Amino acid sequence: MIEKNTHSVVVGYILWIFGFMGAHRFYFGKKITGILWFCTAGLLGVGWFIDLFLIPAMDREAESRYLDGAYDYNLSWILLTFLGVFGVHRFYLGKWGSGLVWLCTLGLFGFGVLYDFLTLNETVSGRNQLAAPRGGQGLTRATY
Numbered sequence: 565m566i567e568k569n570t571h572s573v574v575v576g577y578i579l580w581i582f583g584f585m586g587a588h589r590f591y592f593g594k595k596i597t598g599i600l601w602f603c604t605a606g607l608l609g610v611g612w613f614i615d616l617f618l619i620p621a622m623d624r625e626a627e628s629r630y631l632d633g634a635y636d637y638n639l640s641w642i643l644l645t646f647l648g649v650f651g652v653h654r655f656y657l658g659k660w661g662s663g664l665v666w667l668c669t670l671g672l673f674g675f676g677v678l679y680d681f682l683t684l685n686e687t688v689s690g691r692n693q694l695a696a697p698r699g700g701q702g703l704t705r706a707t708y
Contacts, residue, residue: 571626575638576619579645583612590681591641592622593629598681630685633692640688648677653684657691 571592579588586601597611606612615622630637635657643653651666671677680687 568627568630568632570630570632570637571623572638573620573623575641576623579641580612580615580619582645583615584609587641587645587681588615588619588622590684591637592619592626593685594622595682602678602681626685631689631692631696634695635688635691637685637688640684644677644680644684648680649674653680657687 576588576591579591583589583601584606586598586606589595589598589601601607601611604611606615640653640656643656647653649666649671651663651671654660654663654666666672666676669676671680
């Protein structure tokens with residue numbers, strides 16, 4: 565069986581440093597708790613600390629949910645987290661029009677960046693499916 569490597573524990577821990585914003589939870593596809601961490605500063609730091617031990621399990625779950633391919637999840641998430649207001653992650657994914665909008669409006673005044681935190685895994689998975697050769701990998705289930 566070919567092992568997929570869509571997400572990385574190392575990137576998860578890098579994003580965990582900014583975990584009070586929920587970046588690592590969004591990265592691993594945990595949207596609801598990502599929003600909760602975003603609004604409560606990682607459950608006032610308690611949930612953020614506990615996540616230090618949960619990241620390997622979150623990584624294994626994300627590996628089974630998203631389609632591997634030409635576009636790299638890790639690079640997409642690093643670009644979004646650190647340069648998201650400039651739309652660099654959108655340029656990387658070939659979304660030039662919305663990338664220019666993000667660049668000129670600082671990520672649609674910040675709200676677009678939050679939207680991208682919620683949808684980036686599915687966007688990358690969809691781009692990977694489109695880039696896959698016919699008869700290649702099928703869709704994997706991305707739960708919401």
